[in-house]
Amino acid sequence: MSALRHVVCALSGGVDSAVAALLLRRRGYQVTGVFMKNWDSLDEHGVCAADKDCEDAYKVCRILDIPFHQVSYVKEYWNEVFRLFTQGANGVTFLNEYEKGRTPNPDIICNKHIKFSCFYHYAVDNLGKESEFLHLPVKLLQAADSFKDQTFFLSQVSQDALRRTIFPLGELTKEFVKKIAAENRLHHVLQKKEVGPSLASAHIMLAFLLFQSMGICFIGKRNFEHFILQYLQPRPGKFISIEDNTVLGTHKGWFLYTLGQRAKISGLREPWYVVEKDGTKGDVLVAPQVDHPALYRDLLRTNRVHWIAEEPPAALVRDKMMECHFRFRHQMALVPCVLTLNQDGTVWVTAVKAVRGLALGQFAVFYKGDECLGSGKILRLGPSAYTLQKGKNRTKVAPEVSSDSSGLHPTP
Numbered sequence: 001m002s003a004l005r006h007v008v009c010a011l012s013g014g015v016d017s018a019v020a021a022l023l024l025r026r027r028g029y030q031v032t033g034v035f036m037k038n039w040d041s042l043d044e045h046g047v048c049a050a051d052k053d054c055e056d057a058y059k060v061c062r063i064l065d066i067p068f069h070q071v072s073y074v075k076e077y078w079n080e081v082f083r084l085f086t087q088g089a090n091g092v093t094f095l096n097e098y099e100k101g102r103t104p105n106p107d108i109i110c111n112k113h114i115k116f117s118c119f120y121h122y123a124v125d126n127l128g129k130e131s132e133f134l135h136l137p138v139k140l141l142q143a144a145d146s147f148k149d150q151t152f153f154l155s156q157v158s159q160d161a162l163r164r165t166i167f168p169l170g171e172l173t174k175e176f177v178k179k180i181a182a183e184n185r186l187h188h189v190l191q192k193k194e195v196g197p198s199l200a201s202a203h204i205m206l207a208f209l210l211f212q213s214m215g216i217c218f219i220g221k222r223n224f225e226h227f228i229l230q231y232l233q234p235r236p237g238k239f240i241s242i243e244d245n246t247v248l249g250t251h252k253g254w255f256l257y258t259l260g261q262r263a264k265i266s267g268l269r270e271p272w273y274v275v276e277k278d279g280t281k282g283d284v285l286v287a288p289q290v291d292h293p294a295l296y297r298d299l300l301r302t303n304r305v306h307w308i309a310e311e312p313p314a315a316l317v318r319d320k321m322m323e324c325h326f327r328f329r330h331q332m333a334l335v336p337c338v339l340t341l342n343q344d345g346t347v348w349v350t351a352v353k354a355v356r357g358l359a360l361g362q363f364a365v366f367y368k369g370d371e372c373l374g375s376g377k378i379l380r381l382g383p384s385a386y387t388l389q390k391g392k393n394r395t396k397v398a399p400e401v402s403s404d405s406s407g408l409h410p411t412p
């Protein structure tokens, strides 16, 4: 057992990781606190937010009387999660995905490549001693506090890293975590706002919290359009009504819009919503109601799915189909669906009911009961309810016209 006593706890300077470190100490582990810097930025006053967080993490270690380390993955984060690769179209970084008109999730990618890869190896290589591990596969379960559940963001993490990770807060509510902090002299971490992505890693065992990420941390309070246009060339195009093809206005780049979002069209007071994007012309198609049928789809296809515990689940291999649930945004209600497995490891996802605002680049994250099975990136979308409806109407008039030009159909 002694080989399992050292835990590296990733300390963000926030309340959750501070309490995780405290609970691990109480459980008798030898704990080392590590602060990670992934993004170098100054706020409008020239202050680096990470420095203040680092100071807070250091203070937690002093209060708990545990060693403190600091690591920087600014370069790795830039290269593996953020930057624009101009050579070769295959980059799947944040900026490359936006440039392709997709909606990336940098928090999922950061967990996969930085926190549970770079940081995980740092913890194992530098802070650990040789250890015995049970090589049983582990499952990833949702947290007791569904509001704080992190499984969505952990759905691409490797089995190897998860096997060496512990989630000391998985059973606790946020309120309780705050109470523990207040009772244990950790007042300085209590007032902080939650903004960043998630993680807490370790060595010999990684201490990790099943607590959530509240959005893209590096953008902070800045305006999204302004932020992206610092890195991507503007690509002006038109806003076009999907109902009658009227040009309603212009925009600075189709990559600035995600399906489902409200488009601010200058001069128009009524709300319009993004329903489709035309990559070749750079136009953004919009519809006039928040629940317009052009926003609803029940079919998508992912890239090769990353399965956490079973590669892929035995029932899916056996039957080629499996009922489960999925979500494509953190905290949205789970949607019942049927998966169809393709030979290349990709899946078709058929939702029992059409869902609003599916977009390319998002991750479809799969669940069976409390268990998070893994996820795949959405690379194709089926036709919208509006397209299907229009097709049906056309077929009524001219039966020889096909209702679905996309050719998208799962073939079990």
Ligand SMILES: Nc1ncnc2c1ncn2[C@@H]1O[C@H](COP(=O)(O)OP(=O)(O)OP(=O)(O)O)[C@@H](O)[C@H]1O
Pocket (backbone or CB within 6 Å): 009, 010, 011, 012, 013, 014, 015, 016, 017, 018, 034, 035, 036, 037, 038, 194, 195, 196, 197, 198, 199, 200, 201, 208, 209, 211, 212, 213, 214
């Ligand atoms: N800069 C960082 N350095 C080390 N660990 C980090 C860092 N940022 C996040 N983490 C780890 O990821 C976990 C989840 O991070 P997230 O930003 O979602 O904040 P949180 O869930 O509110 O947690 P906390 O209250 O500890 O900040 C944190 O609890 C911490 O363990």
